[in-house]
Amino acid sequence: MSPDTAQLKRHQVLFLNRKSDLSLQVQLAAQLKGMIQSGQLGTGDPLPSSRELAAELKVSRNTVVYAYERLISEGYLSSRLxxxxxxxxxAPELRSAAQRRSSQQDIAPAVHVPRASYSAGPKPFRPCQPDVQRFPLALWNRLRGRALRTTNRSLLHYNSEAVLGFRPLRENLAMYLRDSRGVACEWWQIAITTGSQQALYLLAHLLLKPGDTVYMENPGYSGAVRAWKSAGASIEHLPIDQHGMVFPPLETSPVSLVYVTPSRQFPTGASLSLARRLSLANGAVSAQTWIVEDDYDSEFRYIAPPLPSMQSLDSGNRVIYVGTFSKLLFPSLRLGYAVLPKALVEPFTDLKTVAEDHGPMIDQATLAAFLDSGAFYSHIRRCRKNYAERQQVFLDAIQKGSLPLEFRYRDGGMNLTGFLPDTYDDLAWSARLKRAGLDVPALSQYAAGPTERGLVFGFTAFTPAQIRRGVDKLLGLKLDRPIPSSGSLRVAASGSLLAP
Ligand SMILES: Cc1ncc(COP(=O)(O)O)c(C=O)c1O
Structure with missing residues (x-):
């Protein structure tokens, strides 16, 4: 044993816990750093060679080499001859800086620091969750590798000319949106964003000024509420009926922007009728109001092809079409998009440059290849079939009970809203389900002010067995205290696109 190793052993501070979540090299680096900070090791003290210390601690030599390299890069160690x-x-300066930091921490107010952890995935029946198990990860990784090889590291540079996204992705997406959603657009009108949430945020700051009014559906999407409020707008919450949002004529409304989910109203599931779509689109042109159409999951329509977008009815360049890959692929991808009217392309580009220059290029290139290869279309087709089956499994299972839930809109989507009679407290039901390990938000949670009562069940992320188990648990809770005499499940026809 060399004298250096003996010195470390003598202090008996080097103890590596093989059961710890921390890697051995992280533990070793932390303990050596602690010895330097506490003065047990002083400037100029030699450390044992990596080979020697590795043998002594019975760890691989790389463990010691990486720990040493880390402390060299942090300035605690240096390598000489x-x-x-x-x-x-x-090291002495680093030691006093560390002491200053720890005394400041003693007086600093407590801050909640979330534990580093990965999501265990959604619990039944969390709404709006795709089944990530079905995502073709191996293919995605192959396309990612190919994208990196064929672009010769150019994706690794700053790509400031791609503020609105990787061009092949914008081109492939434009083709998809024109063909599948009837969206009228050129590729350069598409802005790729960090999820549709970033699109909403940027649109809020581009189109609204403090005090402006925004119309929103009630109940509605809280991500959008937060975006409009962040720009200082005040929100007017409008009711929903079986034909979607009920709104006053835009021509006589002092409103700057209307946010709407016409294909499938979030969270009720109603579709905006054709008459109302036309009235909104035409009213927006006369009143010079912006319409933000959030088309978050319209691909999942089970009884017929998806409804065409509202943007396709817009003759006056007032509709901004917003979409996301969170539901079609997987949410942590954080890729969404906005299709901008031509006049907004330049100002949106300027604003986005301030926010983030450009998004992650490698993911965008992989997604472009995923669309190009056709895998995107097969994935949607497979999910649509699978999710339709799961919806049926859910409805069959819940119909075995006698809960007074009415599932009005069953034509598609990732969620089923079970409407409750007004006398029922949906928040209390949701809280009770939560205590039983079920994640079923109440309709009231999405609402500002009075709204219909109900529960929102997501079914897409769960296997038929999980769905049946979840429903059994729910029915076992005997929520159906005094049930009205006709209290069995009523399943109404799906929402209609025809004018009211
Ligand atoms: C109405 C609505 N829009 C958009 C999104 C998706 O947001 P993002 O693209 O930021 O994941 C969701 C997600 O639940 C949603 O419910």
Whole structure:
């Protein structure tokens, strides 16, 4: 044993816990750093060679090498002649900085720091969750590798000319949106964003000024509420009926922007009728109001092809079409988009440059290849079939009970809203389900002010077995205290696109 190793052993501070969540190299680096900060090791003290210390601690040599390299890069150690490692000259300054930091921490107010952890995935029946198990990850990784190889590292540079996204992705997406959603657009009108949430945020700051009024559906999407409020707008919450949002004529309304989910109203599931779509689109032109159409999951329509977008009815360039890959692929991808009227392309580009220059290029290139290869279309087709089956499994299972839930809109989507009679407290039901381990938000949670009562069940992320188990648990809770005499499940026809 060399004298250096003996010194470390003598202090008996090097103890590596093989059961710890922390890697051995992180533990070793932290303990050596602690010895330097506490003065047990001083400037110029030599450390044992990596080979020696590795043998002594019965760890691989790389563990010691990486720990040493880490402390060299942090300035605690330095390597000198013939690669001997010493405590560096800068260690005393680092030590006093560390002491200052720890005394400041003593007086600093407590801050909630979330634990580093990964999501265990949604619990039944969390709404709006795709089944990530079905995502073709191996293919995605192959396309990612190919994208990196064929672009010769150009994706690794700053790509400031791609503020609105990787051009092949915008081109492929434009083709998809024109063909599948009837969206009228050129590729350069598409802005790729960090989820549709960033699109909403940027649109809020581009189109609204403090005090402006925004019309929103009630109940509605809280991500959008937060975006409009962040720009200082005040929100007017409008009711929903079986034909979607009920709104006053835009021509006589002092409103700057209307946010709407016409294909499938979030969270009720109603579709905006054709008459109302036309009235909104035409009213927006006369009143010079912006319409933000959030088309978050319209691909999942089970009884017929998806409804065409509202943007396709817009003759006056007032509709901004917003979409996302969170539901079609997987949410942590954080890729969404906005299709901008031509006049907004330049100002949106300027604003987005301030926010983030451009989004992650490698993911965008992979997604472009995913669309190009056709895998995107097969994935949607498979999901649509699968989700339709799961919806049926859910409805069959819940119909075995006698809860007074009415599932009005069953033509598609990732969620089923079970409407409750007004006398029922949906918040209390949701809280009770939560205590039983079920994640079923109440309709009231999405609402500002009075609204219909109900529960929102997501079914897409759960296997038929999980769905049946979840429903059994729910029915076992005996929520159906005094049930009205006709209290069995009523399933109404799906929402209609025809004018009211
Ligand atoms: C109405 C609505 N729009 C958009 C999104 C998707 O947001 P993002 O693209 O930011 O994941 C969701 C997600 O639940 C949603 O419910």
């Amino acid at each position: 013939r690669s001997r490692i010493y405590v560096s000259d800068t």
